[in-house]
Amino acid sequence: MDSFAINVFVHVADTRSFVGAGRAVGVSASGIGKSITRLEQTLGVRLFHRSTRSVTLTAEGEMFLERARRIREEFDAAQAELSQTTRVPTGRLRIGLPMISEPFLLTLAAFQKRYPEVELDLDFDNRHVDVIDEGYDAVIRSGSIDDSRLTSRTLGTFQMWLVGAPEYFARRGTPRHPSELLEHDCIQFRMPNTGRLQTWQLRREADEPALNLSRRIICNTNEARRCFALEGVGIAYMSDHTVQDALETGALVRVLDQYTFEQNTFRLLWPSGKHMTPKLRAFIDFVSEHVPLRREDRY
Template sequence: MDSLGSLNAFVQAAEARSFTVAGRQLGVSSSAIGKAVARLEERLGVRLFHRSTRTITLTSEGALFLERCRRIFCEIEAAELELAQSQGAPRGRLRVSLPLAGMLMMPTLSAFMRAYPEVELDLDFTDRLVDVIDEGFDGVVRAGEVSDSRLMSRVLGTFRLLLVGSPDYLARRGVPRRPDDLKAHACLHHRYATNGKLERWPLRRGRKDVDLPTGAVANTIEPLIYMAEQGLGIACLPDFAIRRQLAEGTLATVLDDHVDHEGTFRMLWPSSRHLSPKLRVFVDFLAQNLFPA
């Protein structure tokens, strides 16, 4: 058991790149983590980390050992999962990364928490491209294609981008009939938090891009929804984020025949890990409730 404790201290330190963070995660001091790793290095006869006053990095031997340790803990987790499945309800901590737009999924996430109270959600909202394995996530929700062979994936659903404005704004400024008409409107733009570029509005190809004016810019979706509802301009927004507004009539779509877009949300998780009961029910719940047919 002492060996497993040392291995766990090593894995946590390696994934966090910090004895302090590893200690916080395991509820012990950073010095206790350092001593456990030192005992492990002494027993193995190799150096696992390069240490400096500010950072720790894996040696080549440490990187190889980390992969082996991950397999060991995966097998232990698999054994525990088999027992957990026989005991009934999914339980435990589930660490998931979601895009910033995932804040708009909160009604679905809240419904999941009510349905599975023994699953503890640890949610990280960011548009940064996280490393699912190295950063220790159970899974991530992302839009777009998957190119990482280390990951398994499941499609949660599809969404479309729509151009919308409030009925009051469209009554005052007129309903655009052609993309060029947008030049006379206040356009509310989304700026990507990762690269600072404005998101391109998906007007149909085969024609010159329209040089859209800028009424306002925001790097998250929620302010754009609010500004559009307040009659401050036309915004390009994902349909799942404005279902209620469209149903209640506080927003109306424009230029539907000129907009060409379909995106896909996927759940990704490490292929080396078993799909645990808590992750399986989470994926199923999002697929069934986030994008209902």
């Protein structure tokens, strides 16, 4: 027995009509009849006398009506009470993120301070998780979206740069053309979801061959390749937001800017059609507003 069945019963009792009750709750007369039949089967009694001209309560129906009204009133009161409490975001949110600290950690810390009643369960993983089947409330991912079951919001864009430490370039020289990278030590990144090395997308002429770059170091986290670049081990191909602070202090410098062009987008994804709880709504709005990414492509 559910609240809908109780509500239908009370409407039929008040209107003495399946058609009238259907108009009140937005269901066909046949749907109302089926709901009443299921309720009678659950209770084990007949609630209405039915004829082609009228619908009247049985003695058992009269007895049940008083309690049904109280049940409906209690349910309405409980629903109103809960709606008041759910206006304040509370509860657990399971969020999937890529394995990078910036630009998200400071934003997540600020969210936690703003909404202390929300419990953040953060899963850092570069693989493309199944948001719905694995029970995530939302995930942050870069690249294209190929799952029609998900709703998305663009957080911002980022660009890939070639960077290295000043001491490295003082020791090895600064490349002026991508072909000169063949003479340099390169810090390569292995994509955790495919196992392949990330491609350094650099402008080249149509007849220029792809570069077979050195593999001085191969790693699969942004923190590792950033550390190696800072220590002067070699040149790294990294997203702007992961090295911005180091560039501002001069710990890293950019090279071959005229040859780098790759851009990508971070998006926040969550299950389409899922009831938007206050905690999820607060998270989506807060992260969209505060994450420090370029926002010209947001919608």
